[in-house]
Amino acid sequence: MAVVELKNINKKFGTGDAEVHVLKDVNFQVNPGQLVAVVGPSGSGKSTFLTIAGGIQTPTSGDVIVEGNDLNKMNLKQRDHLRLNKVGFVLQSYNLIPFLKVKEQFSFVDRVKKTKNVDKKHFQEILSQLGISNLMEKYPAQLSGGQTQRVAIARALYVDPAIVLADEPTAALDSQKVMEVGAMFRDLAHNNNKAIVLVTHDERLEDFADVIYQILDGKLSLLEKKSDKKVA
């Protein structure tokens, strides 16, 4: 079963002459153990696609199914619960709470989502893989852009989500870290059976993706499918 499935999604903003049709008849799905990259230029609708897939925004028409739950039939509270428990977001900006130390970013999650977060051993592996084990006592303002991005990735993974939705997750990373993060996402998908969707400009991430979609003027099209094993 697909972790996230979008069926005939349309999203329009504004009305009349000011109407903008951002997503046009988008059909998409991602399965457990699959890393999907969605590429496209700025303004193509990537972020809108991501927010609809994650239940942050509702489409004008069409269905969004996350882990078998039809988001159209869920109220706000149920969507909050779904995002908190099933979805890990890696956002472009303001990813971290500025007045919490790195370690407190995670302990705060424990306070809100008291169970089913990753265990300590796995958490240490994530920190080590992202190279942020030594940053636990620092505040976000004391981190470089790349460090902030990596902590945000760790934060998203900490809730042990079924799906990770990442918006430009490597925007502030150097080439070596891009490779490491790409490999980490791939391993996470393949070894931990997570569904991962990366919305990105970064062509280097395409090497790690199982499926690559392109989004242009609101239309989503399949660019490449490297493995049929996990693709529906």
Place this chain on the structure above:
Amino acid sequence: MYLAIKEILHEKLRYGLIIGMISLIIFLIYVMTSVAIGLAGENTQAIDGWNVQSITMDKSVNLNLSQSSVQKSDIPSNMFAKENSVIGQIPTIVRSKGRKTISSMFFGINQNQFLYKNLAVQSGGKFTKSNAVVVDSSFHDNGYQLGDKIKINDYKKEFTIVGFSNNQKFNVAPALYGTLSAWRDLHGYPSTFAGSAVLSKKNSLKLKSSNYKSYSIQTFINKLPGYSAENSTFIFMIVFLMIISLILIAVFLYILTIQSLPVYAVLRAQGIPAKKLSYSVFSQSVILILAGIFFGAILTAILNTVMPQGIPVKYDFPLLLSVSLGILIMGLIGAFIPAQKISHVDPIQGIGG
């Protein structure tokens, strides 16, 4: 609460300044409240000490005790028991050689009635002669001593201070207690005058003539010159300060919330319930107010140690606690708007690009 505490600890200067301002306002509220209570107390100290329920006086004098008089012939002969006491009042100026001249209030009381019997004397003794008086202890604070000879108004004879009694102020003026015969002499009244009024431990008292009326002691207090206006002024100022503290909290929290909206949007995007984030704002408000109350109380305690004598300040802790609770409620009301703002934050604002 966790987010609220962490944010305050991280932004020490910003929140320190806010707490400082709230502390100063709370300090001002505490001082104003205590001065109001102190001043009200100085109006009614003597009356409180009488411990009576009603006062019967000339109904044509608009509850002005100085203007009232009761004739002996109007008092039923069988009336006086432990519950009733005649009192005569006259505003006085007390002078003594080498001492400060003091504006005061003379009360004539009957040695056989409860007012005399209940008169608590802290030093010296009660008067037994018509040229002796017991005076409020503030006379002692102004240098008067037991045995001092004093002149009252333009009366030719001298009086002797035979005792000091604590908390005996009436309408802010220190009281002197002497005999009813001295009161008549000071007024120049004939012996047919019993006194200014009759105080009773009962709710009302009926005299022989219909010229008199019984009033509850609270009605009498409320009609003391300046008393109600003074209290209303203080209540107005205190309420106004509380409203200022509400506005201050609301504005600060609103500004801080607006600044933090992108963070809250990200948290909402991550599925953190809006209720939890709104709760954080309310918690912040409670912490700020409690810190303000704590430092406000410390400032008040410091002021108390350096407060010059003579300023009528009385710390009524249950009342100050109620005022603090009122400020806390104001703070929560102040947090309502920013909390609403957060509960309606669109998670989409957390998505960049």
